[in-house]
Amino acid sequence: MDIVKRFRTIVGSWAPSEMQKSIDYKARNAGKIIINVNSGHRSQRCSKCGHVNKNNSHGLIFICRNCVFEFNANLNASRKIEVFFIYEY
Numbered sequence: 001m002d003i004v005k006r007f008r009t010i011v012g013s014w015a016p017s018e019m020q021k022s023i024d025y026k027a028r029n030a031g032k033i034i035i036n037v038n039s040g041h042r043s044q045r046c047s048k049c050g051h052v053n054k055n056n057s058h059g060l061i062f063i064c065r066n067c068v069f070e071f072n073a074n075l076n077a078s079r080k081i082e083v084f085f086i087y088e089y
């Protein structure tokens with residue numbers, strides 16, 4: 001089993017509350033803070049133009065139906081979280 005599948009198997013077996021506790025514990029010990037961000041539409045929202053469409057996401061690839069911006073789906077969602085963080089905190 002490759003490392004990605006092993007990681008998913010281990011993480012997938014954890015209850016969400018247990019995972020959150022573990023992340024909080026590790027972050028606190030490392031002097032980091034944890035900020036929970038609502039994922040609302042971030043996988044559907046274009047990080048370039050802001051257009052939201054449920055058909056924007058194609059698995060691992062994000063393609064905006066409005067501006068044809070193409071990017072890794074996870075990185076596109078991460079950019080939206082970054083923008084949210086900058087403006088909210």
Ligand SMILES: [Zn+2]
Pocket residue numbers: 046047048049050051064065066067068069
């Ligand atoms: Zn776009």
